Amino acid sequence: MIEWLLELRALLLAPSHNLQVIFLGVTFLGCATGFLGCFLLFRKKSLISDTVGHATLPGITLAFLLGGSLGFDEKNYALIALGGMLFGWFSSLGVKWLQVNSKIKADASLAINLTFFYAIGIVVKSIIPHSGFADSSGLEYYMFGMVASMVTDEALLILWVSLGAIVVCSLFFKELNILCFDEDFARVQGLPRRRVDEGLMFLCLLVAIIGMSTVGLLLVMAMFIIPPATARLWTQSMRPTLIISALCGALGACFGVILSATITNMPAGAAIIVSMAVIFALSLLIGLRKGILVRKLSVLKLERRLAENQFLRAAFDNLEHQQQVRLLCGLPFSKQLADVDFNPQTVVDNRCWKVSKLRSVLSRLKKQGAILVRENKLVRLTRKGMDLAIETARTHRLTELYLLEHSEVASLYIHQFVEQIEEITTPEIARELNELFEARLKEELIPLEPHEKPLS
Amino acid sequence: MSTPLDESEKAVLSAKHLTVCYDRKPALWEVDLEIPAQTLTAIIGPNGAGKSTFLKAALGLIPSNSGSINFFNQPYEKVKHRIAYIPQRGSVDWDYPINARDVVVMGLYKSMGLFRWVGKKERAQADEALDRVGMLAFADRQIGELSGGQQQRVFLARALVQKADLYLMDEPFVGIDATTEKVILRLMQELKTEGASVVCVHHDLPTVADYFDHIAMLNVQVVASGAMVDTFTEEALKKCYGGRSDVLTKLTDSLARLEELRRPL
Numbered sequence: 135m136i137e138w139l140l141e142l143r144a145l146l147l148a149p150s151h152n153l154q155v156i157f158l159g160v161t162f163l164g165c166a167t168g169f170l171g172c173f174l175l176f177r178k179k180s181l182i183s184d185t186v187g188h189a190t191l192p193g194i195t196l197a198f199l200l201g202g203s204l205g206f207d208e209k210n211y212a213l214i215a216l217g218g219m220l221f222g223w224f225s226s227l228g229v230k231w232l233q234v235n236s237k238i239k240a241d242a243s244l245a246i247n248l249t250f251f252y253a254i255g256i257v258v259k260s261i262i263p264h265s266g267f268a269d270s271s272g273l274e275y276y277m278f279g280m281v282a283s284m285v286t287d288e289a290l291l292i293l294w295v296s297l298g299a300i301v302v303c304s305l306f307f308k309e310l311n312i313l314c315f316d317e318d319f320a321r322v323q324g325l326p327r328r329r330v331d332e333g334l335m336f337l338c339l340l341v342a343i344i345g346m347s348t349v350g351l352l353l354v355m356a357m358f359i360i361p362p363a364t365a366r367l368w369t370q371s372m373r374p375t376l377i378i379s380a381l382c383g384a385l386g387a388c389f390g391v392i393l394s395a396t397i398t399n400m401p402a403g404a405a406i407i408v409s410m411a412v413i414f415a416l417s418l419l420i421g422l423r424k425g426i427l428v429r430k431l432s433v434l435k436l437e438r439r440l441a442e443n444q445f446l447r448a449a450f451d452n453l454e455h456q457q458q459v460r461l462l463c464g465l466p467f468s469k470q471l472a473d474v475d476f477n478p479q480t481v482v483d484n485r486c487w488k489v490s491k492l493r494s495v496l497s498r499l500k501k502q503g504a505i506l507v508r509e510n511k512l513v514r515l516t517r518k519g520m521d522l523a524i525e526t527a528r529t530h531r532l533t534e535l536y537l538l539e540h541s542e543v544a545s546l547y548i549h550q551f552v553e554q555i556e557e558i559t560t561p562e563i564a565r566e567l568n569e570l571f572e573a574r575l576k577e578e579l580i581p582l583e584p585h586e587k588p589l590s
Numbered sequence: 591m592s593t594p595l596d597e598s599e600k601a602v603l604s605a606k607h608l609t610v611c612y613d614r615k616p617a618l619w620e621v622d623l624e625i626p627a628q629t630l631t632a633i634i635g636p637n638g639a640g641k642s643t644f645l646k647a648a649l650g651l652i653p654s655n656s657g658s659i660n661f662f663n664q665p666y667e668k669v670k671h672r673i674a675y676i677p678q679r680g681s682v683d684w685d686y687p688i689n690a691r692d693v694v695v696m697g698l699y700k701s702m703g704l705f706r707w708v709g710k711k712e713r714a715q716a717d718e719a720l721d722r723v724g725m726l727a728f729a730d731r732q733i734g735e736l737s738g739g740q741q742q743r744v745f746l747a748r749a750l751v752q753k754a755d756l757y758l759m760d761e762p763f764v765g766i767d768a769t770t771e772k773v774i775l776r777l778m779q780e781l782k783t784e785g786a787s788v789v790c791v792h793h794d795l796p797t798v799a800d801y802f803d804h805i806a807m808l809n810v811q812v813v814a815s816g817a818m819v820d821t822f823t824e825e826a827l828k829k830c831y832g833g834r835s836d837v838l839t840k841l842t843d844s845l846a847r848l849e850e851l852r853r854p855l
Contacts, residue, residue: 307707317676
């Protein structure tokens with residue numbers, strides 16, 4: 135481990151020229167895939183892009199064979215890129231054709247095309263060694279990628295194509311935006327929907343082909359899908375999504391390169407995708423927007439608040455019950471009630487609370503200064519606790535009253551509803567309720583339990 | 591065009607022999623309909639009468655089998671900048687990272703032209719429209735976080751920035767709150783006084799006479815159309831909601847079976 139860290143330090147402090155070139159290439163590739171991928175994601179084309187990625191294989195193998203038989207260098211880059219793009223394009227047409235001309239649904243159509251084209255690629259690949267023109271050893275390079283062999287020209291090509299793709303997408307941002315959000319509106323506005331879609335697919339294919347020598351054509355499409363999905367977990371608007379996605383793409387790509395440079399036999403392509411997936415997993419956990427931790431925390435907070443409110447209200451009901459007689463004597467009851475010790479367990483008896491839940495609620499209330507703990511496990515509400523309890527009970531009963539009088543919910547059903555009141559009454563609603571009942575409640579600070587009131 | 595302008599614009603929308611079929615079942619059959627300028631028109635009819643289909647076919651969202659629809663006596667393609675459409679709230683991706691203001695700005699995309707980015711001017715226009723529908727306070731909210739009525743008002747604002755002469759709305763009063771309903775009604779009146787026309791698919795019969803001044807009753811065919819006072823009669827209602835013509839349904843069913851047999855596999 136220490137050895138690895140030392141190596142990492144040496145590598146980062148003084149990267150070799152070769153490594154600098156690689157970093158340049160993959161950074162831009164990551165940016166472009168992350169950027170373009172956002173539109174693929176929102177056009178719901180993630181799956182089709184994967185199919186297209188796999189379908190480049192027969193094109194590449196055929197170009198390999200053709201190049202060999204025509205006497206070119208069998209690793210003729212332009213020919214191979216062209217072949218790959220051509221077959222990628224075929225497959226995207228094939229997906230659509232199958233869907234339109236048969237009853238096969240989208241998912242099956244995608245699966246059929248993916249496996250079909252890939253299988254053709256494998257078949258052609260197996261022919262290559264017997265053909266006598268070329269040896270298939272170079273093919274692995276395109277299938278699985280080989281970052282280490284990236285030369286300056288290649289990195290520059292990636293740079294220019296990536297920048298170009300990003301610029302084109304930015305220029306057509308309006309069109310892409312409208313199409314991703316509201317397809318019908320795009321059509322009514324007379325937007326050339328199919329041309330925009332095809333343009334997007336073409337750009338993605340172009341970037342994928344340029345990038346396939348980096349991560350390999352089998353995995354390159356993951357670079358288009360994982361970063362946007364990651365960005366989605368952090369923000370709610372489009373521009374930040376694009377930027378974060380591009381950054382995640384670049385970051386994942388660089389991490390992957392570092393991993394593969396420092397660990398022997400670690401293929402860069404796979405390492406890049408794994409890095410991206412790790413970033414995604416972390417975002418899933420701690421992402422600001424819909425991160426699991428954030429959501430869990432807010433649910434926990436809500437539940438705690440609910441439990442506290444429920445306890446306070448129950449305590450109030452309980453005390454009120456005990457003091458009914460004295461209440462009728464006309465004394466302001468909050469004063470009387472505040473000085474009574476009570477057993478917290480009896481308060482929540484009919485709520486089936488676990489002992490641990492009660493204990494944690496009590497300790498939190500104590501910390502807030504709402505209750506005092508007395509001897510014999512008894513507790514007492516403080517002034518503050520009493521105020522809180524009265525407020526909760528008041529809001530609760532006003533809501534109940536409101537539902538009984540103003541909604542068409544039968545009074546029998548109100549009971550089922552009542553337990554949710556705390557969850558749904560916001561401070562704003564409480565204020566409105568107070569205003570609504572203000573005139574009627576001039577004398578009473580708090581109405582009696584509505585469903586216990588005798589019907590008049 | 592030698593005809594005088596006001597003459598040629600008498601009808602904002604006119605359909606001639608419009609027929610639309612879904613899988614050989616007719617949704618609209620030989621529809622002839624003229625909607626005069628500066629009216630608030632309701633299209634009513636029972637479920638499956640082809641009300642939404644009519645709007646969609648008019649806008650070219652679904653193909654029509656025969657007949658034609660003209661707006662301002664011209665085909666849709668030529669005058670689409672004068673028409674704003676507010677769809678039912680189903681067709682958008684609610685999880686898309688976009689706020690209310692940017693949704694409204696989309697209404698300006700067409701007039702901005704290619705390669706231009708949204709700037710201050712467009713945002714100011716959007717804010718103005720949002721203010722008109724009482725949604726300015728929510729301009730920065732993500733669209734999916736708004737309530738149904740609020741979303742409807744945002745889409746209304748998107749139509750408003752288009753400064754159209756004809757507003758087509760598909761069931762704008764469905765699933766909304768009282769505030770939104772008031773806003774839509776106020777806007778409809780304002781638009782009318784400004785000289786625009788509004789065509790709404792509507793299905794709440796009790797309110798139709800209060801909200802609109804012109805009506806088209808549709809049940810696959812046009813049952814009646816004209817000014818509200820003359821057209822919205824009990825007799826017409828019975829005819830409209832009395833059910834589809836049985837013979838027509840049977841005829842098309844047998845036609846469909848025949849075609850199915852003939853279709854090569």
